[in-house]
Amino acid sequence: MISVLSIFFGRIYCGFFCTWGAYQEWVGMLGGKIFKNRFDTLVPKKVDRVLSYFRYIVMLAYAFFATSFFTSKILAKLGGPNTSALVTIIFSRKVVAASVIISLCIFTILSLLVNRPYCKYFCHGSVEAGALSFAKIFKLRRNPDLCINCHKCENVCPMKVPITEMNTVYDRYCISCFQCIGYKGCPKKGALYLDMHPIKTFLKEKNKKHPKEDKINKVI
Numbered sequence: 001m002i003s004v005l006s007i008f009f010g011r012i013y014c015g016f017f018c019t020w021g022a023y024q025e026w027v028g029m030l031g032g033k034i035f036k037n038r039f040d041t042l043v044p045k046k047v048d049r050v051l052s053y054f055r056y057i058v059m060l061a062y063a064f065f066a067t068s069f070f071t072s073k074i075l076a077k078l079g080g081p082n083t084s085a086l087v088t089i090i091f092s093r094k095v096v097a098a099s100v101i102i103s104l105c106i107f108t109i110l111s112l113l114v115n116r117p118y119c120k121y122f123c124h125g126s127v128e129a130g131a132l133s134f135a136k137i138f139k140l141r142r143n144p145d146l147c148i149n150c151h152k153c154e155n156v157c158p159m160k161v162p163i164t165e166m167n168t169v170y171d172r173y174c175i176s177c178f179q180c181i182g183y184k185g186c187p188k189k190g191a192l193y194l195d196m197h198p199i200k201t202f203l204k205e206k207n208k209k210h211p212k213e214d215k216i217n218k219v220i
């Protein structure tokens with residue numbers, strides 16, 4: 001279900017349905033009130049970019065642990081070390097419960113300082129959903145001719161996507177929440193909009209770039 005949503009609507013699950021994401025956002029609102037302008041300025045842009053790659057490591061670790069029951073048995077059969085005891089300890093109720101409680105505490109504190117820290121730096125699901133969204137039926141676009149550079153869209157964006165630096169929002173952080181085009185977002189009509197016909201727009205742009213080819217095609 002989540003995979004199908006991701007293919008056609010991008011990371012819409014993160015923006016509308018993920019309770020963990022919503023929790024971080026609510027804590028973040030509190031953090032914004034407490035720390036005012038210092039909220040979300042903790043991580044410099046370059047560090048933020050590097051940290052975002054950590055999600056890939058988490059994805060590999062997740063895949064490793066998810067299959068560890070099987071791989072430990074295969075390893076043992078192949079004459080390798082018997083890791084099934086270790087796997088049983090890792091997945092024991094106590095270890096799992098302790099990990100959940102510790103993670104909850106850590107990410108609650110981090111969410112007071114940074115917007116959606118788990119989504120940005122740890123969530124392997126965000127990597128998978130991003131990779132799956134190849135057939136997204138809409139694109140979020142900015143019209144630079146109409147944009148007045150007021151940055152309201154960026155201020156309201158929970159993921160702090162640098163919208164004004166792009167004409168089409170292709171960002172690893174965009175969670176398709178549409179807050180930037182909501183009532184608190186862009187005030188200029190047509191400056192930021194959802195393009196519901198991205199293929200048509202793509203072909204139009206392509207024809208604009210190759211008008212001669214287009215004419216030849218028409219003649220033929």
Ligand code: SF4
Nearest residue numbers: 157174175177178180
């Ligand atoms: S760019 Fe817009 S749709 Fe994407 S996360 Fe930011 S506010 Fe939401």
Ligand code: SF4
Nearest residue numbers: 147148150151153186
């Ligand atoms: S809110 Fe709209 S007009 Fe303002 S910077 Fe963003 S896209 Fe441009």
